[in-house]
Amino acid sequence: MIDKRQFYIGGRWVDPVEARTLEVINPATEKPVAVISLGNAADVDKAVTAARSAFAGWSETSVGERAMLLERIIAIYQRRSAEMDEAIRLEMGAPRTFARESQTPAGTGHMQATLDALRSHEFERPSPRGGSLLRHEPIGVCGLITPWNWPINQIAAKVAPALAAGCSMVLKPSEIAPLSGLLFAEILDEAGCPAGVFNLVNGDGPGVGAAMSSHPGIDMMSFTGSTRAGVSVSQNAAPTVKRVALELGGKSANLLFADADLERALRTSLSGCFSNTGQSCDAPTRLLVERSIYEDAVALAGKIAADIKVGNPEDEGSHIGPVISDLQYEKIQGHIERGIADGARLVAGGPGKPEGFETGYFVKPTVFADVTNDMSIARNEIFGPVLVMIPFETEDKAIAIANDTPYGLAAYLQTGDPERAKRVSRKLRAGSVYINGASPDWDVPFGGYKQSGNGREYGEFGLEDFLELKAITG
Numbered sequence: 232m233i234d235k236r237q238f239y240i241g242g243r244w245v246d247p248v249e250a251r252t253l254e255v256i257n258p259a260t261e262k263p264v265a266v267i268s269l270g271n272a273a274d275v276d277k278a279v280t281a282a283r284s285a286f287a288g289w290s291e292t293s294v295g296e297r298a299m300l301l302e303r304i305i306a307i308y309q310r311r312s313a314e315m316d317e318a319i320r321l322e323m324g325a326p327r328t329f330a331r332e333s334q335t336p337a338g339t340g341h342m343q344a345t346l347d348a349l350r351s352h353e354f355e356r357p358s359p360r361g362g363s364l365l366r367h368e369p370i371g372v373c374g375l376i377t378p379w380n381w382p383i384n385q386i387a388a389k390v391a392p393a394l395a396a397g398c399s400m401v402l403k404p405s406e407i408a409p410l411s412g413l414l415f416a417e418i419l420d421e422a423g424c425p426a427g428v429f430n431l432v433n434g435d436g437p438g439v440g441a442a443m444s445s446h447p448g449i450d451m452m453s454f455t456g457s458t459r460a461g462v463s464v465s466q467n468a469a470p471t472v473k474r475v476a477l478e479l480g481g482k483s484a485n486l487l488f489a490d491a492d493l494e495r496a497l498r499t500s501l502s503g504c505f506s507n508t509g510q511s512c513d514a515p516t517r518l519l520v521e522r523s524i525y526e527d528a529v530a531l532a533g534k535i536a537a538d539i540k541v542g543n544p545e546d547e548g549s550h551i552g553p554v555i556s557d558l559q560y561e562k563i564q565g566h567i568e569r570g571i572a573d574g575a576r577l578v579a580g581g582p583g584k585p586e587g588f589e590t591g592y593f594v595k596p597t598v599f600a601d602v603t604n605d606m607s608i609a610r611n612e613i614f615g616p617v618l619v620m621i622p623f624e625t626e627d628k629a630i631a632i633a634n635d636t637p638y639g640l641a642a643y644l645q646t647g648d649p650e651r652a653k654r655v656s657r658k659l660r661a662g663s664v665y666i667n668g669a670s671p672d673w674d675v676p677f678g679g680y681k682q683s684g685n686g687r688e689y690g691e692f693g694l695e696d697f698l699e700l701k702a703i704t705g
Contacts, residue, residue, distance in 0.1 A: 242426025285427030371450030481640030639680025
């Protein structure tokens with residue numbers, strides 16, 4: 232059993248103010264693999280005090296000093312990458328290959344993109360007419376709350392730009408998947424991050440998240456998670472009028488036109504939907520298919536889904552693992568049963584666990600056809616390996632269905648017509664549009680429209696999220 236009951240505050244590992252333990256469950260075995268402590272408002276106070284004390288000095292450091300720290304962090308992170316792979320496998324059930332090739336490298340990608348942005352960023356520049364000086368300055372002490380589904384991806388996407396901007400911070404990683412965050416704290420400590428610049432307090436939303444969001448000593452909250460929790464963060468932050476950056480849920484549409492390469496498009500689409508066991512906020516979970524190829528697409532999607540392997544995270548391979556928890560498993564099962572009750576056609580998968588997986592929170596890769604956009608499974612973020620297929624007649628109708636959602640994080644487009652790709656992508660109300668299986672680099676802005684959040688992360692866009700703009704005139 233891994234024992235990680237201390238928090239990282241003021242450059243030291245310290246005991247919580249009040250002993251309150253939580254077991255970390257391996258979702259593949261349903262057994263505890265670690266024990267952590269859940270903090271409270273008093274722990275948050277200690278961390279904020281340390282961060283405020285450190286801010287004065289850290290905010291005055293040069294770009295070169297901050298860049299050197301990021302370089303050291305990247306080097307140590309790469310040296311300890313095998314430990315990060317294992318932490319992510321244990322805490323959230325990512326298969327070994329996926330953890331090594333996708334989850335852990337995301338941390339390096341974000342840190343390197345931030346380092347590049349830091350080196351090129353113009354912190355001072357003249358105003359357009361030249362009469363004033365425009366200056367970017369760090370916003371202050373930042374509260375960072377990160378999710379369990381891409382744990383180190385989101386930690387690095389917040390911590391790196393906050394450090395680069397000259398901010399100090401308090402991080403609350405997900406209490407369900409805290410091991411990667413604790414390892415990251417060790418890496419920052421080894422890299423010589425000044426005491427108090429980075430602090431980590433484990434805890435749940437009511438105990439630590441709310442205390443951070445409402446804390447008058449925190450100048451900004453950066454949150455990634457569900458839309459419901461994002462609303463709570465905003466409400467708690469409102470009385471202190473702090474900046475709030477939110478990256479929230481999604482129900483991303485994927486428009487498949489008849490002029491696309493059908494098999495290639497479907498394999499790309501299903502791979503994107505089921506990757507990470509469907510636990511990605513920008514997963515292409517609503518597949519909108521042009522009517523003339525709809526039945527062919529349904530048949531092929533069923534075959535592809537049936538071939539997707541579910542496997543033990545300890546094994547190497549391209550299989551998918553379990554979902555994060557018993558609670559999440561039950562929610563997904565409820566969505567699947569609701570889809571059947573509402574009259575959607577079950578093409579692959581369905582209720583229950585895959586054969587041979589009585590233990591662990593494993594879900595069958597599931598495809599529904601004949602879904603209408605007003606069905607529950609088309610409206611709600613399921614956050615599991617479940618794809619819904621919706622037919623459309625015309626391009627305009629496809630765009631209307633795609634945009635008929637409270638979310639707007641990402642959209643996907645499969646077509647052989649470059650002009651259609653440009654035309655349709657401009658009309659989709661989403662923060663990112665991916666055409667024919669393309670994926671962005673780490674310096675492309677990530678964030679959503681509507682209830683998918685506000686602000687943008689990654690590269691220079693993430694750096695600017697943590698900066699204030701000052702005008703100096705005279």
